[in-house]
Amino acid sequence: MIELTDIAYVRSGAADLEGAVRFATDVVGLQHVDGGEPGVAHLRADGRHHCLAFVEGVSGVIASAFTVADPGALALAETELETRGFRVWRGSADDARSRRVGEVIGFDDPFGNRIELVCGQQTLASPVVPGRGSGITEFGHLCLDAPDVADAHRFWSTTFNARASDWIGDAACLMRIDEVHHKLAVFRGDEPGLCHVNFQVAELDDVFRNWHHLQERGVEIEMGPGRHPQSGAVFLYFLGPEGLTYEYSYGVRRITDEAAWRPRYFDPAEPGSIDMWLGPTQKPLTQPQAPHPQLVPEGIRP
Ligand SMILES: O=C/C=C/C(C(=O)O)=C(/O)C(=O)O
Numbered sequence: 001m002i003e004l005t006d007i008a009y010v011r012s013g014a015a016d017l018e019g020a021v022r023f024a025t026d027v028v029g030l031q032h033v034d035g036g037e038p039g040v041a042h043l044r045a046d047g048r049h050h051c052l053a054f055v056e057g058v059s060g061v062i063a064s065a066f067t068v069a070d071p072g073a074l075a076l077a078e079t080e081l082e083t084r085g086f087r088v089w090r091g092s093a094d095d096a097r098s099r100r101v102g103e104v105i106g107f108d109d110p111f112g113n114r115i116e117l118v119c120g121q122q123t124l125a126s127p128v129v130p131g132r133g134s135g136i137t138e139f140g141h142l143c144l145d146a147p148d149v150a151d152a153h154r155f156w157s158t159t160f161n162a163r164a165s166d167w168i169g170d171a172a173c174l175m176r177i178d179e180v181h182h183k184l185a186v187f188r189g190d191e192p193g194l195c196h197v198n199f200q201v202a203e204l205d206d207v208f209r210n211w212h213h214l215q216e217r218g219v220e221i222e223m224g225p226g227r228h229p230q231s232g233a234v235f236l237y238f239l240g241p242e243g244l245t246y247e248y249s250y251g252v253r254r255i256t257d258e259a260a261w262r263p264r265y266f267d268p269a270e271p272g273s274i275d276m277w278l279g280p281t282q283k284p285l286t287q288p289q290a291p292h293p294q295l296v297p298e299g300i301r302p
């Protein structure tokens with residue numbers, strides 16, 4: 001069992017790097033950390049050096065990354081994954097440097113999502129300088145697609161320390177790796193992909209202020225404002241460039257009594273099972289950002 005300690009970053013290809021960065025800073029409110037690396041832009045939301053990296057080139061998600069404790073844990077993870085039949089890539093010093101981590105390995109999950117595991121993710125001492133006052137406090141979670149959510153849960157909970165916090169029938173499983181209700185979600189989809197990246201905001205007011213801001217800027221609101229009955233968070237999903245869906249949310253549940261928590265099973269057909277406020281659309285659940293074409297799965301399965 002590999003212990004994930006946190007989510008680390010999402011790395012995505014960007015056909016229009018400047019446009020992707022402009023949106024991430026001026027609209028979403030992330031900080032552009034200039035790393036002096038041509039063709040790569042790092043965006044910061046919290047203490048992490050970055051939680052989103054755009055790499056100039058073909059659009060599409062390159063990898064979703066998680067941290068493990070240290071180089072020893074990463075070496076054990078590498079062996080464990082190989083033992084389970086995964087082909088594991090070990091990043092070079094340049095790969096690690098571009099990700100601002102000590103070491104990086106990668107593999108394709110059984111559904112074709114490229115996952116990276118890292119140790120030594122860089123923390124920046126300087127305060128975050130947000131691109132806009134959207135109230136972002138933290139990179140909250142990431143959401144992947146898989147054709148069978150129960151299979152995905154089996155994979156994540158037996159290979160890693162992910163635990164189901166709640167299910168939405170066979171449509172979604174929300175999983176935690178620490179106290180936060182979910183840092184990883186898997187939604188049912190025919191193809192692998194990245195459903196969305198989530199950023200927590202400081203106040204309920206931020207969600208609504210951001211909603212107005214996005215509307216004024218003509219940004220496509222995919223769903224919300226609404227409230228998820230699972231985490232209890234008030235959410236807003238919107239579509240950015242490069243097919244990337246962003247989510248702001250406020251008030252995510254923390255599961256502090258691990259032993260007492262029992263996952264709940266919501267019926268996706270019940271009105272309100274996704275949005276207690278009964279909002280109209282469920283688009284972000286059905287249109288993930290497709291994987292970068294060069295990374296389309298090679299069928300590596302255990
Ligand atoms: O469709 C349900 C989504 C639930 C949640 C939540 O409970 O917060 C999400 O954030 C999500 O996975 O998008």
Ligand SMILES: [Fe+2]
Nearest residue numbers: 141143198247
């Ligand atoms: Fe979410």
